[in-house]
Amino acid sequence: MPEILAVDDQADMRWVLAHLLTAQGFEVLTAEDGAEAVQRVKQEQPHVVILDLKMPCLEGILALAQIKEIDPAVAVIVLTAYGDIPSAVKAMKLGAHDYLTKPFDNADLLYTVKRALERQELRSQMAHLPPQLQTGGGLQEVMGSSLPIQAVFQQIQQVASSNFTVIIEGETGAGKEIVARTIHQHSHRSAGPFIALDCGAIPEALIESELFGYEPGAFTGADRRKEGHFQLAEKGTLFLDEITNLPLPTQSKLLRALQERQIMPLGGTRALPVDLRLMASSNSSLEGEIKAGRFRLDLFHRLNEFTIHIPPLRERQQDVLHLAQRFLAETNLELKKNVRGFSEEAVASLLSYPWPGNVRELRNVVRRATLLSRELIRSEHLSSIASKDAAWRDFSFGEVDLERGLSLKEISYIVTARVEREVIQRVLSHTKGNKSQAARLLKIDYKTLYSKIKEHSIQTKEFLP
Numbered sequence: 001m002p003e004i005l006a007v008d009d010q011a012d013m014r015w016v017l018a019h020l021l022t023a024q025g026f027e028v029l030t031a032e033d034g035a036e037a038v039q040r041v042k043q044e045q046p047h048v049v050i051l052d053l054k055m056p057c058l059e060g061i062l063a064l065a066q067i068k069e070i071d072p073a074v075a076v077i078v079l080t081a082y083g084d085i086p087s088a089v090k091a092m093k094l095g096a097h098d099y100l101t102k103p104f105d106n107a108d109l110l111y112t113v114k115r116a117l118e119r120q121e122l123r124s125q126m127a128h129l130p131p132q133l134q135t136g137g138g139l140q141e142v143m144g145s146s147l148p149i150q151a152v153f154q155q156i157q158q159v160a161s162s163n164f165t166v167i168i169e170g171e172t173g174a175g176k177e178i179v180a181r182t183i184h185q186h187s188h189r190s191a192g193p194f195i196a197l198d199c200g201a202i203p204e205a206l207i208e209s210e211l212f213g214y215e216p217g218a219f220t221g222a223d224r225r226k227e228g229h230f231q232l233a234e235k236g237t238l239f240l241d242e243i244t245n246l247p248l249p250t251q252s253k254l255l256r257a258l259q260e261r262q263i264m265p266l267g268g269t270r271a272l273p274v275d276l277r278l279m280a281s282s283n284s285s286l287e288g289e290i291k292a293g294r295f296r297l298d299l300f301h302r303l304n305e306f307t308i309h310i311p312p313l314r315e316r317q318q319d320v321l322h323l324a325q326r327f328l329a330e331t332n333l334e335l336k337k338n339v340r341g342f343s344e345e346a347v348a349s350l351l352s353y354p355w356p357g358n359v360r361e362l363r364n365v366v367r368r369a370t371l372l373s374r375e376l377i378r379s380e381h382l383s384s385i386a387s388k389d390a391a392w393r394d395f396s397f398g399e400v401d402l403e404r405g406l407s408l409k410e411i412s413y414i415v416t417a418r419v420e421r422e423v424i425q426r427v428l429s430h431t432k433g434n435k436s437q438a439a440r441l442l443k444i445d446y447k448t449l450y451s452k453i454k455e456h457s458i459q460t461k462e463f464l465p
Contacts, residue, residue, distance in 0.1 A: 002117055003027045005046040007037040007063070008079070009055045017050060020106055021113070034058030038066045041074065048097075048116050049076045050109075053087050061091060068095045075116035079104065100340075107344045108376075115325060118145075139182050141326060143175055143359070144319025148311040152179065159306045160186040165258070167303055168281040170310030173360030176281040177241060179308060184237040189277055192236025197229045200245035200445045207250050209266050212257070218267025230263050233276045243280040243303075244289045245447055248296065255299045278303070294451070313355040313362065320350050323359060327366040328377070339370050345379040353385045421456040424449070425463075433463035 004026045006017035011032075018028045029044055031037040035058040037051065049067060053060035064076055075097040080088045088099035097116045100109060139156075143149050159166055160183050168176045177196060184194045202210050209218075213228030229238055240246075246254065257263045258278065262271040280303055282289070289295035313320060324342065332339055342350065346369075355361055369381040424438070431437040439449040453460060 001025065001027045002048065003029060003044060003046040004113065005029045005031060005037065005040055005044070005049045007031045007034070007049065007055070007060075008052040009033055010052075013052070017109075020109065024110060026113075034060060034063030034066075037063050038070070041067050041070050045071060046074065047120060048113055049074055050079065050113070051076055051096075052079045053091065054081070061087065061094070064091055064094050064096060073120065075120060077109075077112055077116060108341060111341060111344075111347070115321075118322065139178070142178055144316060144322045146316040146318040148316045149319060152308060152310060155306075155308045156183055156186070159183060159308075161188065162306075163187075163277055164305040165277070165303050166279045166305070167286065167307045168279065168310065169285065169307065170281070170283065171312045171356075171358055172283050173358035174310040174312060175359055176283075176310060177239065179310060180237070180239045180279045180281065183279065184239075184277075187237070187277065189236050192276075193233055194237050194239065195229050195233040196239040196241055198241045198445075200242045200448050204247050204447070207246065208253065211250070211254070212263045212265050214266035215268050218265070222267065225265075228263070228265065230257065230274050230276065231272070233274075235275055237277045237279060240278070240280040242282060242448075244282050244284060244286065244295055245445075245451070248294075251296045251299050255296065255302055258302050313358045317351050320355070320362065321347065323362055324350055324366050327363045328370055331367045331370040335371060337370065338375075339373050340376055343376050343378045346377050346382055349379050349382045349385065417456065420452060421458065424452055424456065424458060428458070428460060428463045431463075432465045433460050435460065 004021050006014055006021070006028060007030070008014050008017065009032055014030045014032070018030055021028045029040055029046060031040050033055050034051075037049065038058070040046070041049065051060050051064060051067075055063075058066075060078060064078065067074060067076060072095070076091075076095070078088055078091045078096050078099045079102055080091075080099055081102055088096075088101075091099060097119070098112050100112060139153065140149075143152070156179065166180070166183060168179050170176050180196075181194055184190060197210065199207070209226070209228065211228050211230060213226050213231055214222050215225055216222055257274070260271070261275070262273045264271050286295055286300050286304075290297050290300055313323075321342075328339060328341070331337070350362075357364075365382065365385055366377075368384060369377045372381045424442070427438045427441055428435070431441065435449055435453070436446060439446045442449065452458075
């Protein structure tokens with residue numbers, strides 16, 4: 001059971017802190033001045049110290065310095081008067097975890113204590129990771145420390161030192177490229193380049209020249225030699241983001257390049273050897289794309305040496321608050337603000353929202369809320385997700401025939417397809433059939449929208465004015 005040391009020269013304040021924390025299941029110790037607090041830390045080794053800065057005998061700042069010398073890992077939360085913020089800033093520079101101003105909100109105190117304990121647990125987990133995953137990436141700070149994400153860390157550890165081709169699956173905004181970069185950074189190819197290519201952002205007519213390069217005269221306008229991404233990634237890693245956007249003829253040439261470890265530039269007369277590691281990502285199941293006839297089975301078998309699935313943010317609530325706090329801290333620095341955290345209602349909103357845009361959406365929401373708030377982010381600062389959440393809950397998915405004996409994955413695929421079709425139709429109706437405008441509103445590239453329209457047999461002429 002975590003031990004909390006509450007340090008304050010006022011007996012009633014010590015009683016309030018002890019009563020509040022004990023009710024939450026913590027073991028509470030108390031001290032009435034800084035000198036006693038230092039002795040308590042030596043003897044009891046508490047997990048968290050709540051330390052008043054204005055005390056007789058030994059002031060809080062001096063006590064903080066001594067406590068951090070005794071136990072650098074202990075989390076110290078300082079309490080200060082509203083008009084003495086400079087002292088709190090000095091305490092933060094000395095290693096305090098956070099500060100609260102008196103009178104404090106009980107919910108703020110409990111939230112800050114729990115965050116301090118979470119950070120300690122995170123550091124403990126980091127200590128048990130192999131040395132190559134403890135430095136360089138800061139992956140847990142970027143993605144969180146929930147059990148599903150810890151499973152991703154273990155998979156990264158298993159595959160990083162190999163030369164295996166890796167498929168990374170996950171929804172848009174889940175962090176697929178972050179995982180790919182981390183694998184590269186901890187591989188024996190880390191000294192080489194990491195080259196990423198978004199397969200959905202390149203027109204179909206240019207994708208092969210981007211991948212394999214071309215020689216002068218290969219086509220009209222090719223007046224010089226150009227290296228493709230395969231050549232740029234020599235001795236390093238090539239990451240093909242959203243590989244399902246590759247046209248089937250290009251998939252065939254990619255398979256040949258991987259099998260023979262050489263490429264043929266457009267207009268070239270001889271094959272060029274390549275030495276690189278390939279990783280690919282997809283925001284949908286490749287097996288589902290194979291069944292739909294949009295992805296080659298033989299290419300899938302060639303790529304599928306190791307697969308990592310990144311769970312969506314809605315399946316790892318523990319990471320939501322961790323990431324929200326990190327984005328808040330980043331935005332505070334950027335905007336030179338001092339927003340302290342989230343109200344209880346705001347936390348409830350963050351945890352109840354399904355986050356279809358995953359970490360990317362959470363970052364944007366927190367940045368906007370930080371801009372709008374002064375001291376604390378409240379539910380009214382999160383109106384952008386409140387309106388989306390209401391629309392999400394009101395949406396009718398229709399009935400799924402459970403009598404057919406479908407698996408959860410198959411049911412999920414059917415329901416997702418229905419949602420995609422309905423959303424695309426609504427947006428096309430809004431844009432009066434303008435697909436380019438619809439793609440911008442949906443924040444996807446034109447090629448992806450076009451393939452979705454074909455997949456769902458949507459007749460765009462129905463939406464023309």
